Amino acid sequence: MHVSDDSPLVRNGKTIVLAHDHGLEHGPKQFDGVEERLDPTEVFEMATHDAVTALAVGKGLTETYYPSYDDEVNLLAKLNGSSDLWMGEPYSPQNWSVDYAAELGADAVGYTVYPGVNDEPRMFEDFRPVQERARDHDLPIAMWSYPRGQAIKEHRSRDVIAYAARIGLELGGDFVKVKYPRSPEAMAHAVDAAGDTGVLLSGGSKTSDREFLELVERCLDAGVSGLAVGRNVWQRAEPYDILDKLERVVFEGASADDVL
Numbered sequence: 001m002h003v004s005d006d007s008p009l010v011r012n013g014k015t016i017v018l019a020h021d022h023g024l025e026h027g028p029k030q031f032d033g034v035e036e037r038l039d040p041t042e043v044f045e046m047a048t049h050d051a052v053t054a055l056a057v058g059k060g061l062t063e064t065y066y067p068s069y070d071d072e073v074n075l076l077a078k079l080n081g082s083s084d085l086w087m088g089e090p091y092s093p094q095n096w097s098v099d100y101a102a103e104l105g106a107d108a109v110g111y112t113v114y115p116g117v118n119d120e121p122r123m124f125e126d127f128r129p130v131q132e133r134a135r136d137h138d139l140p141i142a143m144w145s146y147p148r149g150q151a152i153k154e155h156r157s158r159d160v161i162a163y164a165a166r167i168g169l170e171l172g173g174d175f176v177k178v179k180y181p182r183s184p185e186a187m188a189h190a191v192d193a194a195g196d197t198g199v200l201l202s203g204g205s206k207t208s209d210r211e212f213l214e215l216v217e218r219c220l221d222a223g224v225s226g227l228a229v230g231r232n233v234w235q236r237a238e239p240y241d242i243l244d245k246l247e248r249v250v251f252e253g254a255s256a257d258d259v260l
Contacts, residue, residue, distance in 0.1 A: 003140050003174045003198060008074045008107050009054050012251045015175070015200065015226035017076055017142070018047050019056040022230055024081045034235055040065050043234050047073045051247035054108060056142075056228065059096040062104050070105050076142060077101035078110045079130060090114045090148045094126055098133035108140040108174075115167050116149035124171065131172045142200065142228070143173035155179070158186035165194040175200050177228045180215060184222045191223035203229030209242060213256035216249055226250060 009015050020043045022030045031038045040061050047055035048069065054076040057066070066075055079101065080094040092112040101109055111130050113123045127143070134141045145164040147155050154160060161181035168176025177200040181187055191199050201219045203212075212232050219227070227250070233239045248254040 007140065009076070009140060009175075011053055013225075014220075014250050015053050015198065016051050016246060016250055017054045017056050017177075017200065017226070017228035018043070018052045018233060019078075019203070019228050019230035020047075020061065020234065021056060021058055021078045021081055023061075024058055024083060027084055030231065030235070034237075037234050044069050044073065046234060046239050046243065049240060049243045049247075051243045051250070053226075056110050059100070062101070062106075066104065074107040075101075075105055076108045076110050077104070077106035078112075080112055080126075089117045089119065089150075090146075091117065091119045091123065094130065098130055098137060098139070102137045102139065106139060108142060109134050110142040110144060110177075112144035112146065113167070113171070114146055114148045115164060116147045116152045118149065120149075127171055135172075140174040141172070142175035142177060143168045143171065144177045144202075144228075145173075146179065156181050158183070158189055161186060162190045162193040165190040165197070165199055168199075169193075169195045169197040173197050175225065177202050179204070180219065184218045187219050187224065188222040198225030199223070200225060201227040201229075203227055203232045206231045206235045209245070210256060210260055212242070213245055213249055213259065216246065217256050220250065 044065050054074040056076040056078050058078045080092045082092045145168050147160050147164050156179050161178050164178050165176050175198045179202050201224050245259040248259050
């Protein structure tokens with residue numbers, strides 16, 4: 001599926017996903033210093049900002065909070081996830097279905113795959129019925145493609161990130177979310193490897209406004225379709241200010257210097 005410019009996930013050819021699956025993936029420690037955002041309503045409110053084209057959340061938050069926001073927020077239903085309490089090799093089990101996500105009003109679905117881990121074959125097999133069922137519902141699918149595992153010595157190398165992006169294309173993702181491979185040239189190579197699958201920059205851990213916005217600018221220049229960002233928005237004291245700046249950089253072509 002090619003995600004057209006009239007998709008609710010796309011504006012001026014670009015996408016900003018506000019990710020809020022951290023409560024499951026990383027736990028309440030992620031909210032140190034912004035404890036008020038343990039209340040998901042705080043982040044759902046942020047997702048009503050014009051810069052946000054979709055909010056990525058899991059089943060429980062969707063069931064409990066999304067009905068109050070379904071007219072204001074585009075839902076990217078994150079269908080699998082695991083906790084930091086698990087100490088084995090990474091594996092992300094599916095915890096709700098495409099059908100249930102569609103019933104709750106999803107505009108797209110998301111799914112994590114860890115290429116390179118011992119359970120890679122199982123994760124690829126898990127992804128197949130999710131991807132095909134999403135097609136039945138005409139829902140775009142975003143793959144979180146995060147190489148892990150003991151055999152991979154450098155998770156953010158040029159070749160590993162390009163491979164991660166290519167896996168998104170090969171397995172049928174409409175978007176593929178990848179980590180920054182430490183240079184614009186390497187990111188451009190990942191974009192080329194992904195073909196018509198849109199590449200989304202993973203926002204990663206919180207950095208300064210300048211560091212973050214300059215990274216976004218570099219990646220847009222390298223050809224990414226946008227970003228999926230969580231902590232670099234909702235961990236900030238002034239999240240709406242960074243969303244205002246992101247809106248100008250991503251959708252209006254402003255530079256980091258222009259908005260800072």
